[in-house]
Amino acid sequence: MHIKQERRASGYLSGGSGPQPHCSPGFPYTSNYEGCDSLWQHVPQGLKSPPGPRGIPILGNVLELRKDPHLVLTRLSKKYGDVMEVRIGTRPVLVLSGLDTIRQALVKQGEDFMGRPDLYSFQYISNGQSPTFSPDSGEVWKALRKLTQNALKTFSSTPSPTSSSTCLLEEHVSKEAEYVITKFLQLMEEEKRFDLTQYLHYDHNDQELLKVVNFNNEFGEDINRRFGIFVEKIVQEHYISFDKGHIRDITDSLIERCQEKSGGEDACIPISNEKIIAIVHDLFGAGFDTVTTALSWSLMYVALYPDIQKKIQDELDQHIGRERRPRLSDRGSLPYTEAFILEMFRHSSFLPFTIPHSTTKTTVLNGYYIPKGTCVFINQWQVNHDEKLWKDPSAFNPERFLNAAGTEINRTESDKVLIFGLGKRRCIGESIGRWEVFLFLTILLQQLEFSLRPGEEVDITPQYGLTMKYKKCESFQIKKRFPMKSSL
Numbered sequence: 001m002h003i004k005q006e007r008r009a010s011g012y013l014s015g016g017s018g019p020q021p022h023c024s025p026g027f028p029y030t031s032n033y034e035g036c037d038s039l040w041q042h043v044p045q046g047l048k049s050p051p052g053p054r055g056i057p058i059l060g061n062v063l064e065l066r067k068d069p070h071l072v073l074t075r076l077s078k079k080y081g082d083v084m085e086v087r088i089g090t091r092p093v094l095v096l097s098g099l100d101t102i103r104q105a106l107v108k109q110g111e112d113f114m115g116r117p118d119l120y121s122f123q124y125i126s127n128g129q130s131p132t133f134s135p136d137s138g139e140v141w142k143a144l145r146k147l148t149q150n151a152l153k154t155f156s157s158t159p160s161p162t163s164s165s166t167c168l169l170e171e172h173v174s175k176e177a178e179y180v181i182t183k184f185l186q187l188m189e190e191e192k193r194f195d196l197t198q199y200l201h202y203d204h205n206d207q208e209l210l211k212v213v214n215f216n217n218e219f220g221e222d223i224n225r226r227f228g229i230f231v232e233k234i235v236q237e238h239y240i241s242f243d244k245g246h247i248r249d250i251t252d253s254l255i256e257r258c259q260e261k262s263g264g265e266d267a268c269i270p271i272s273n274e275k276i277i278a279i280v281h282d283l284f285g286a287g288f289d290t291v292t293t294a295l296s297w298s299l300m301y302v303a304l305y306p307d308i309q310k311k312i313q314d315e316l317d318q319h320i321g322r323e324r325r326p327r328l329s330d331r332g333s334l335p336y337t338e339a340f341i342l343e344m345f346r347h348s349s350f351l352p353f354t355i356p357h358s359t360t361k362t363t364v365l366n367g368y369y370i371p372k373g374t375c376v377f378i379n380q381w382q383v384n385h386d387e388k389l390w391k392d393p394s395a396f397n398p399e400r401f402l403n404a405a406g407t408e409i410n411r412t413e414s415d416k417v418l419i420f421g422l423g424k425r426r427c428i429g430e431s432i433g434r435w436e437v438f439l440f441l442t443i444l445l446q447q448l449e450f451s452l453r454p455g456e457e458v459d460i461t462p463q464y465g466l467t468m469k470y471k472k473c474e475s476f477q478i479k480k481r482f483p484m485k486s487s488l
């Protein structure tokens, strides 16, 4: 097997990502580019404008950022520093690197940096109603975020009424993982090899969803319209069949929260049907592709590194055995598996940037003057590959997260991995996302051994998309680890 890896463009910055952000009329400032535009802006005495590469008129730095923007911006940050400015078209964009600087901005000065820019492509998402992408970061947005967080909490803590699973989340993921195992085995029987990413999606019976998923690398008007129609239908169906005593999923738990007219802390916000649709749209969009991508990277890494796969399986055999399925409650006793998942997040950095932020007021960061309304990119990839933070960052090495005895996660190290963002806009599905990846992966690895067909070249170059994926790979093979009972 040969591994090939080149770096490719992804995300909001690359040329092909649908409509480009445009410069909103009356954008409040034009920036100081090593002196070239300094006449446009008054920077208070004692402060500086962020440095950055000189762009060409109209296009700014777009040409150099078309390919591998996360790598180009990482390289530029070595020259210009953690706070730098580039131009995408005529729009100045602040690019933040370095964990300390990013923590300073998103956590310590969190209120200043929690806005979302008014980007052209964002207006198509949920007709501009999306709490994630709309420029509003005021009281209504805060209330919606809280409401959504509570609904997610309900989903991951409500006991499952119909099965032995500890909660709805465990029930959903376990069912899904069992389906995937059966599908993988069937494909292996028929084809002797397969492309696993196609089968990692949720609810396989839903053809409409699958149609959407197949288009999901696009970020244009059409995909958002179609996705919107799909989500609207799901929400309507949930309203019709809603039963307060039988919460089935996140959509039900959102409806429940909104119907709580008295007492509850979210009770005073009037929530329209349209808003619920927008929230569900956000959750689907943000939660679906991310977890699937995390799983496909995990399975690629275990197939590429059989020794690492074996260590995870030894740990599973030792702590869980083969008589029962892994459960969420096992997570604390599987440190090597946990270290592997952290290393998968760090090494792949499949979300190289967070969703773009913007400043809610004029502020100062590391001595640089940042006007209100500045668009901000957070380079998560740079943090996860920073030589100042990591020994040999390009090596895939789960052990870097373990203590010397290999029995515990070193929290100082794990806290350095940046994949869910930080501060006021930090991913609200982080816990659910981590739990889902853990449970899905352990259920799969308990029963199956993954490998790649010998002699075939595997290209793990991240491909363009909102999340970075490797190229289609049809070389996956699996083997049952032991004869399985019909139900574990």
Ligand code: HEM
Residues within 6 Å of the ligand: 131, 132, 133, 145, 152, 282, 283, 284, 286, 287, 288, 290, 291, 294, 351, 353, 354, 355, 356, 419, 420, 421, 422, 424, 425, 426, 427, 428, 429, 430, 432, 433, 434, 437
């Ligand atoms: C491995 C899985 C996941 C990863 C790596 C991930 C990562 C991220 C990142 C980087 C952001 C942007 C943070 C920022 O702008 O600073 C984000 C936002 C968000 N994520 Fe996730 N996410 C994951 C799973 C999920 C899941 C499962 C859900 C829902 C159930 C979810 C819901 C959201 C929402 C609603 C936002 C927008 C938050 C806001 O704007 O206030 N995510 N996520």
